[in-house]
Amino acid sequence: MSLDAAIVGPGNIGTDLMYKILDRGENIDLQRMVGIFPVEESDGLQAAVDEGVDVGTEGIDSIKAHADEFDLVFEATSAGIHEQHAPVYEDLGLFAVDLTPAAIGPYTVPVVNADDVVAEGHENVNMVTCGGQATIPIVHAVDRVSSVEYAEMTSHIASKSAGPGTRQNIDKFTQTTAAGLEEVGGAEDGKAIITLNPAEPPIMMRNTVYTMVDESTDVDEVRDSVDEVASDVQSDVPGYEITLEPEVKAQDDVAFDLGDSIILTTMIEVEGEGQHLPPYAGNLDIMTSAALGTAERVAEQSIEADVAGGVSDD
Amino acid sequence: MTDEVRMVDMTLRDGMHAVDHQFTPEEMADVAAALDAANMDVVEVSHGDGMGGSSINYGFAAADTEEYLDAVVPELNDTELSVLLLPGIGTVEEIDMAIDRGADICRVATHVTEADISEDHFTYVKDRGLEANGLLMLSHMAEPERILHEAELMQEYGADAVYVMDSAGALLPSDVRDRVGLLADELDIEVGYHAHNNLGLGIGNTLAALDAGATTVDGCLRGLGAGSGNAQIEVLVGVLDKAGYDINPDFFGVMDAAEDVLVPMISDDEMPELDNDSLMLGYAGVYSSFLRHTRRVGEKYDIDPREILVELGEMEVVGGQEDLITDVAARLAEDRDAGTAAEAASDD
Numbered sequence: 001m002s003l004d005a006a007i008v009g010p011g012n013i014g015t016d017l018m019y020k021i022l023d024r025g026e027n028i029d030l031q032r033m034v035g036i037f038p039v040e041e042s043d044g045l046q047a048a049v050d051e052g053v054d055v056g057t058e059g060i061d062s063i064k065a066h067a068d069e070f071d072l073v074f075e076a077t078s079a080g081i082h083e084q085h086a087p088v089y090e091d092l093g094l095f096a097v098d099l100t101p102a103a104i105g106p107y108t109v110p111v112v113n114a115d116d117v118v119a120e121g122h123e124n125v126n127m128v129t130c131g132g133q134a135t136i137p138i139v140h141a142v143d144r145v146s147s148v149e150y151a152e153m154t155s156h157i158a159s160k161s162a163g164p165g166t167r168q169n170i171d172k173f174t175q176t177t178a179a180g181l182e183e184v185g186g187a188e189d190g191k192a193i194i195t196l197n198p199a200e201p202p203i204m205m206r207n208t209v210y211t212m213v214d215e216s217t218d219v220d221e222v223r224d225s226v227d228e229v230a231s232d233v234q235s236d237v238p239g240y241e242i243t244l245e246p247e248v249k250a251q252d253d254v255a256f257d258l259g260d261s262i263i264l265t266t267m268i269e270v271e272g273e274g275q276h277l278p279p280y281a282g283n284l285d286i287m288t289s290a291a292l293g294t295a296e297r298v299a300e301q302s303i304e305a306d307v308a309g310g311v312s313d314d
Numbered sequence: 315m316t317d318e319v320r321m322v323d324m325t326l327r328d329g330m331h332a333v334d335h336q337f338t339p340e341e342m343a344d345v346a347a348a349l350d351a352a353n354m355d356v357v358e359v360s361h362g363d364g365m366g367g368s369s370i371n372y373g374f375a376a377a378d379t380e381e382y383l384d385a386v387v388p389e390l391n392d393t394e395l396s397v398l399l400l401p402g403i404g405t406v407e408e409i410d411m412a413i414d415r416g417a418d419i420c421r422v423a424t425h426v427t428e429a430d431i432s433e434d435h436f437t438y439v440k441d442r443g444l445e446a447n448g449l450l451m452l453s454h455m456a457e458p459e460r461i462l463h464e465a466e467l468m469q470e471y472g473a474d475a476v477y478v479m480d481s482a483g484a485l486l487p488s489d490v491r492d493r494v495g496l497l498a499d500e501l502d503i504e505v506g507y508h509a510h511n512n513l514g515l516g517i518g519n520t521l522a523a524l525d526a527g528a529t530t531v532d533g534c535l536r537g538l539g540a541g542s543g544n545a546q547i548e549v550l551v552g553v554l555d556k557a558g559y560d561i562n563p564d565f566f567g568v569m570d571a572a573e574d575v576l577v578p579m580i581s582d583d584e585m586p587e588l589d590n591d592s593l594m595l596g597y598a599g600v601y602s603s604f605l606r607h608t609r610r611v612g613e614k615y616d617i618d619p620r621e622i623l624v625e626l627g628e629m630e631v632v633g634g635q636e637d638l639i640t641d642v643a644a645r646l647a648e649d650r651d652a653g654t655a656a657e658a659a660s661d662d
Contacts, residue, residue: 150370152369152370152371154371154634154635154637156634156635156638159427159428164430167428167430167431168430168433168434169434170401170402170431170434171401171405171406171407171434173402174402174403174405175405191369193369193371193402193403193634194402195402195425195632195633195634195635196402196425196428196431196632197425197630197631197632197635198425198427198428198455198630198632199629199630206638206641208371208637210370210371212370243641244640244641244644247640247644249370253610253614254370254373254610255334255335255336255373255606255610256334256335256336256373256374256375256376257374263370265637265640267637267640267641
């Protein structure tokens with residue numbers, strides 16, 4: 001049994017997500033794309049019409065009117081709007097995958113904790129940030145080998161791929177990502193840094209993950225763990241690539257006191273699939289991929305539940 | 315000429331780069347006291363990369379921003395206290411903390427083309443009633459008209475002054491005139507200039523900026539700052555005095571702060587000089603604080619730091635991307651080793 005889904009918010013993110021679902025959704029059937037403007041004023045809704053997807057132009061009212069068509073809603077609007085929509089989805093019994101910074105539900109990273117979050121019965125899950133989706137899996141990979149005392153990530157994204165939402169709320173990005181490094185990645189402390197680079201042609205999304213661990217850590221084991229997680233991520237995000245395998249910085253390599261710790265540095269580049277957004281916009285691509293990956297896991301669990309106990313969602 | 319010029323000493327902020335952010339709060343207190351005694355207008359205190367900069371990527375500081383501010387505030391009487399914040403690295407939480415601890419001015423810095431990430435931060439600083447300055451970093455990377463557009467955004471957000479920051483020390487005097495002059499003509503607020511000495515133009519460019527309409531300028535004792543350092547502030551005081559500008563700092567007092575207070579704290583390795591590596595920063599147009607990180611990484615990979623800097627310049631890296639130094643060095647080392655292996659193979 002597949003899950004029927006709607007996308008709310010036909011902007012860049014919503015449109016890219018639509019193409020991903022149509023391209024490679026396994027157990028997700030996209031039923032409707034919903035916006036608030038007439039089709040002729042919305043590139044995203046127009047794209048949906050072109051792809052043969054039904055559209056709605058009345059925002060949340062379109063969802064209410066067709067609620068029996070869906071099991072799951074992707075929220076690709078804004079934090080403020082998701083806060084208004086979330087109780088409606090709950091009343092309608094719709095599972096919500098939240099791509100905004102609202103974070104009403106738990107931070108969710110498909111390869112790290114999506115199965116657990118869904119199994120715990122949450123029906124509203126949040127996709128953290130693009131930088132979080134790129135780096136939290138690495139922190140988790142290190143942490144399962146050797147406890148991460150401190151994790152720090154930097155994300156460099158092309159200026160052209162940073163929309164007004166990111167620009168007006170840049171603190172939200174760093175604060176949310178840092179919290180995700182801790183809550184999902186497993187680090188005791190987390191810090192996040194973002195830079196926007198206007199170079200032309202636009203740069204690919206690049207991320208660096210620093211993890212501070214005890215000096216006795218078996219680095220080869222960490223590398224194996226990171227490789228394994230990276231290939232898990234690649235099944236959702238084909239353009240995800242480790243460009244520097246965990247490399248050791250010891251006391252001699254830094255100007256501050258490291259105590260009994262070493263630093264492991266891992267670098268990642270994310271190239272987008274280029275369905276709707278250009279390949280350099282890996283930062284947007286990884287969010288839509290994470291949302292689809294999460295929804296697929298929700299679908300798998302509901303299939304398993306059906307097989308096990310005949311439980312249906314109504 | 316009786317033009318008034320405000321002088322900002324950043325020994326305890328840009329100078330933090332030169333000492334790998336390892337000043338102790340006691341050292342900061344001593345330098346601040348000497349600058350206050352010398353009637354410096356403003357001293358700036360924080361991690362070199364601003365509040366929140368203490369990190370693996372930029373280097374952990376020896377103490378927290380709170381400890382530095384608590385050490386410096388009691389030493390300042392007439393001298394104002396400034397703090398720096400780069401959105402994306404620090405947040406309004408740090409601004410909040412600094413204001414509570416006694417900061418008078420908050421300077422908010424963005425890459426020269428990215429001013430629109432700073433609106434929240436300006437709003438916050440102005441709501442709390444402080445002076446807000448906007449700093450447009452790596453100004454050599456944009457044309458004057460684009461810089462004006464970004465400066466107008468900062469003005470709209472509430473900035474009381476906007477600075478042309480020559481973060482790479484890459485501007486020539488004519489470039490400085492074009493940028494500062496346009497801003498001074500078009501903006502309703504003050505215009506500032508911040509030099510690095512990587513092409514030997516720290517003092518000269520500051521004079522060009524003042525001539526073009528800047529009214530607030532940055533410097534450091536002995537020039538202690540990122541790369542080859544900033545405009546050497548005791549020199550600047552002497553030069554501006556000779557040139558007839560109306561300035562507050564006391565020439566002898568600032569000289570004494572440099573030679574008697576700061577210099578004994580600084581090792582030979584830390585004192586910036588215009589050597590080949592820092593010259594390359596200015597020539598290639600790379601953010602000055604990359605210097606010491608590049609040297610460390612160059613040593614680890616056995617690569618000439620200048621080669622790394624040239625490559626970074628071609629990649630048009632911006633402030634904050636220090637991690638890419640390792641990326642570039644690892645790649646250059648790989649290319650070199652592949653080349654050596656190929657040579658060895660062809661020798662057989």
